[in-house]
Amino acid sequence: MATYTKNFRFGEFVGSLIWLILWILIIIALVGLPLIFIVLFYVPLPPVNGQVLTPYLFLTMTVDPSRTLPIIKYMIHTDLFRITTFPGFTYAALIAAVTIFIERKFLAKMQLRVGPLYAGKIEGILQLIADGLKLIAKEIIVPSGADKPLFWAAPIAFVAAAAAVVALIPAAPTWVAANVDVGLLAVFAILGFFPLIALLFSWASNSKYPFIGGLRALHQMIAFEIPFILSALSVVILSGTLNLTGIVNSQITSYWFIFFAPISAFVFYISSLAELERIPFDLPEAESEIVAGWLTETSGMIYGLLQLGSYVKTYALAALFVILFLGGWAGPAVMPVELIPGYTGVQIYNHTTADAILWFTLKVFGVIMLMLLPRGISPRIRIDILLHTGWYKLIVLAFINIFVALALIYGGILGPGGLLVR
Amino acid sequence: MTSLEDKFEESKRLGLQIVKESEEDRLMTLSIGPQHPGSGHFRFTIKVDGDYIVYCDPDPGYVHRGEEKMSEYRNFIQNIPHLERPVIHDSTNITYAYSLAVEELVGIEVPRRGQYIRAIASELNRQVYTLYWLAIYGIFLGHSTMFMWPTGDRELFIDLLEALTGARVTHAFNIPGGVRNDTPDGFKDRCIRQVRYFEKRLKEYEDIFYNNPLFRQRTEQVGVLTKEDAIKLGVAGSVLRASGIPYDIRKAEPYDIYNEIDFKVQYMKTGDSFARSYVPFLDMKESCHIIEQLLDKMPQSGEVRAKLQPNPKGPPGEAYRRVESGRGALGYHIISDGTPKPYRVKISVGSFRNMLALPFLLVGQKLADMPSVYWSLNYWPVEADR
Numbered sequence: 001m002a003t004y005t006k007n008f009r010f011g012e013f014v015g016s017l018i019w020l021i022l023w024i025l026i027i028i029a030l031v032g033l034p035l036i037f038i039v040l041f042y043v044p045l046p047p048v049n050g051q052v053l054t055p056y057l058f059l060t061m062t063v064d065p066s067r068t069l070p071i072i073k074y075m076i077h078t079d080l081f082r083i084t085t086f087p088g089f090t091y092a093a094l095i096a097a098v099t100i101f102i103e104r105k106f107l108a109k110m111q112l113r114v115g116p117l118y119a120g121k122i123e124g125i126l127q128l129i130a131d132g133l134k135l136i137a138k139e140i141i142v143p144s145g146a147d148k149p150l151f152w153a154a155p156i157a158f159v160a161a162a163a164a165v166v167a168l169i170p171a172a173p174t175w176v177a178a179n180v181d182v183g184l185l186a187v188f189a190i191l192g193f194f195p196l197i198a199l200l201f202s203w204a205s206n207s208k209y210p211f212i213g214g215l216r217a218l219h220q221m222i223a224f225e226i227p228f229i230l231s232a233l234s235v236v237i238l239s240g241t242l243n244l245t246g247i248v249n250s251q252i253t254s255y256w257f258i259f260f261a262p263i264s265a266f267v268f269y270i271s272s273l274a275e276l277e278r279i280p281f282d283l284p285e286a287e288s289e290i291v292a293g294w295l296t297e298t299s300g301m302i303y304g305l306l307q308l309g310s311y312v313k314t315y316a317l318a319a320l321f322v323i324l325f326l327g328g329w330a331g332p333a334v335m336p337v338e339l340i341p342g343y344t345g346v347q348i349y350n351h352t353t354a355d356a357i358l359w360f361t362l363k364v365f366g367v368i369m370l371m372l373l374p375r376g377i378s379p380r381i382r383i384d385i386l387l388h389t390g391w392y393k394l395i396v397l398a399f400i401n402i403f404v405a406l407a408l409i410y411g412g413i414l415g416p417g418g419l420l421v422r
Numbered sequence: 423m424t425s426l427e428d429k430f431e432e433s434k435r436l437g438l439q440i441v442k443e444s445e446e447d448r449l450m451t452l453s454i455g456p457q458h459p460g461s462g463h464f465r466f467t468i469k470v471d472g473d474y475i476v477y478c479d480p481d482p483g484y485v486h487r488g489e490e491k492m493s494e495y496r497n498f499i500q501n502i503p504h505l506e507r508p509v510i511h512d513s514t515n516i517t518y519a520y521s522l523a524v525e526e527l528v529g530i531e532v533p534r535r536g537q538y539i540r541a542i543a544s545e546l547n548r549q550v551y552t553l554y555w556l557a558i559y560g561i562f563l564g565h566s567t568m569f570m571w572p573t574g575d576r577e578l579f580i581d582l583l584e585a586l587t588g589a590r591v592t593h594a595f596n597i598p599g600g601v602r603n604d605t606p607d608g609f610k611d612r613c614i615r616q617v618r619y620f621e622k623r624l625k626e627y628e629d630i631f632y633n634n635p636l637f638r639q640r641t642e643q644v645g646v647l648t649k650e651d652a653i654k655l656g657v658a659g660s661v662l663r664a665s666g667i668p669y670d671i672r673k674a675e676p677y678d679i680y681n682e683i684d685f686k687v688q689y690m691k692t693g694d695s696f697a698r699s700y701v702p703f704l705d706m707k708e709s710c711h712i713i714e715q716l717l718d719k720m721p722q723s724g725e726v727r728a729k730l731q732p733n734p735k736g737p738p739g740e741a742y743r744r745v746e747s748g749r750g751a752l753g754y755h756i757i758s759d760g761t762p763k764p765y766r767v768k769i770s771v772g773s774f775r776n777m778l779a780l781p782f783l784l785v786g787q788k789l790a791d792m793p794s795v796y797w798s799l800n801y802w803p804v805e806a807d808r
Contacts, residue, residue, distance in 0.1 A: 111570035208452060212789070279564055280636055286564065289790055291458060377630060379637050380564030382790045383473060 069346040087171040096311035110376040135304035145206035154201035155305040165316040172356035183244040195221035205297040213293025217284035223390030228271035230398035231264040234405040248328030258325040264401040272317040280378040318367040331359030464803035478781040493767035512551035515747040522743035524598040528736040535724040536600030537678040551748035562793035600727030641696035645795035658772035659750020663689040664697035671746035698798035733762035773806040
């Protein structure tokens with residue numbers, strides 16, 4: 001049960017709020033504004049509407065809405081915005097945060113519990129922030145025999161690799177941080193880093209349980225890498241391109257590839273569960289056998305970073321599933337053409353992009369829910385069964401769909417000038 | 423060309439520090455417990471060769487409480503509250519055998535209504551224990567729903583026992599001479615309602631856990647204990663019944679009113695981890711029938727406890743009585759020298775005998791099978807240490 005302090009006085013609460021606001025204002029005036037000016041003097045500002053921006057002009061624009069829009073429009077088309085904010089890291093991290101919340105509530109409902117309830121008053125919506133603050137506040141304990149540079153580098157490398165996958169994911173037409181012609185190949189190349197990071201971290205921990213966990217991670221990820229790539233191969237055959245935007249466009253001109261490659265979609269789903277080390281494939285973190293697997297010696301924010309990385313990776317693989325099989329951002333137009341009717345100023349809002357973002361996000365959440373589901377209904381699998389599944393069953397299944405895809409292409413049903421191509 | 427042995431001799435002659443790799447160097451020693459999440463208050467060291475366990479050494483005794491010695495300093499009634507501490511979630515059964523033995527020593531006849539209430543309480547408590555055991559078995563295999571569901575449904579029986587005895591976990595309800603108090607008003611209806619609900623839930627358990635193909639893959643043909651080995655090792659309770667021996671104390675040596683109850687001894691023939699985990703589940707189903715029968719046949723009124731002296735004592739002698747607890751046969755051997763305090767109390771528990779099968783079963787298994795074999799043995803460390 002939640003406990004409230006007994007002698008709560010409203011006056012004291014309001015007084016403390018006023019003090020807080022006062023201090024925030026003082027700190028902004030004394031530290032914040034000088035800092036912003038220092039930064040603005042050194043950052044080359046763009047010319048907007050033929051006007052060269054000075055720091056002073058820039059700041060006046062931030063308070064005048066009609067003069068703010070051009071600069072926002074300029075900003076959201078920079079590479080920096082794409083990498084840090086929209087199809088990039090902030091969007092992925094936000095989806096990861098929502099995923100964690102949904103996972104907790106969804107699993108709790110499945111298990112006849114209530115899940116987080118008190119933080120943030122409404123259904124424990126701030127629980128994640130509380131947990132994050134707790135992790136930041138905790139001491140990071142490095143084992144005495146650990147290889148320190150590797151131990152510190154691995155969590156950062158893990159998040160960086162997850163974010164690198166995110167950079168290749170197009171979330172809307174032209175909205176992608178890195179539009180690579182071999183996008184799909186690059187995704188698999190980056191995913192190949194994860195077992196290496198897990199093994200290096202477990203080795204650097206200098207402890208038995210992480211070592212066993214790291215070896216398990218290596219076995220598992222290698223066993224599932226091949227069916228993973230093969231299942232994506234049938235999509236490549238169907239679309240004729242490795243570019244992720246091209247794959248989505250070829251689905252828009254025909255039909256979603258899940259109808260032509262359902263077995264591949266299934267194999268991709270199972271392999272991505274294994275890549276993500278989610279139940280039933282959480283052997284590298286098997287709690288009752290090897291304590292916490294390769295995460296045993298993690299503490300504080302090192303653990304937090306690894307968790308963040310794994311949820312960002314969850315988003316990346318769910319988004320990849322959506323792009324390869326569910327038609328990416330394709331969907332009926334539901335957003336209004338004009339956000340404010342009769343407005344004739346600088347247009348930031350674009351209804352096709354808004355539709356794309358909406359459908360893409362909805363589909364990603366649908367796939368993420370599907371990825372969360374096994375956690376409630378399945379026990380952990382054993383390593384020999386896992387390897388057998390990966391090497392024998394999934395590879396064969398993936399090959400079956402490759403032949404189906406080839407038949408579709410050479411039968412003239414899909415591909416250039418095919419029957420089902422609009 | 424020289425052989426490897428010759429090279430080794432050569433290197434020794436040259437004064438090089440070369441050490442041959444021995445068989446032992448391949449092995450990795452892992453300590454499971456007492457701080458390991460999969461051990462409980464118990465430690466065993468295992469050696470693994472790759473993924474296979476080649477050696478296992480149980481090391482119990484972390485929660486030894488000296489219950490047997492403590493019993494010698496208290497009289498027969500005072501012993502009740504501390505004797506239930508080894509298995510607090512099966513506390514009615516562990517005091518049941520004690521009460522039976524003391525009654526035999528002192529020469530008390532328990533009223534029939536008291537006998538029925540005792541049996542009801544012990545069956546309810548068996549459900550509480552088995553659900554707790556099942557919950558931990560679920561989380562051992564990484565099935566978190568199977569951890570939450572039994573833990574939640576356990577409340578049904580805990581609430582019933584709370585209404586009956588006044589305490590949620592440690593009831594101190596069975597005492598020499600009968601039970602502490604009569605049933606509350608409306609207990610029968612409430613009990614029947616909750617037991618019927620629980621029977622529906624058991625079907626769902628079967629769907630989500632026992633019929634799960636991944637669970638079957640993990641437990642079938644794992645840690646097989648054959649009938650002969652089970653008898654040789656002297657295992658008890660569900661482990662024995664899973665190996666194909668339909669032996670239940672309630673049937674073999676019926677105590678109190680169990681000879682008037684119609685029930686079957688559930689057993690399976692395979693003797694693997696799956697059978698060992700499924701037999702307690704079948705026992706829970708059977709227990710529900712027993713509870714319904716007991717509630718039907720219970721006399722509507724009457725005494726629940728025989729009148730006793732403040733310090734009951736009997737003639738010098740010994741008594742050995744046992745009951746079927748959640749973990750198998752649980753017996754008390756009490757020697758009395760004619761004083762109100764026992765001269766010696768020996769508790770014989772199923773847990774300890776089941777633990778002896780652990781090294782026998784673990785050697786040759788994979789490391790990933792360790793939790794499923796270990797916890798399917800229906801072993802409760804605190805009870806084994808006493």
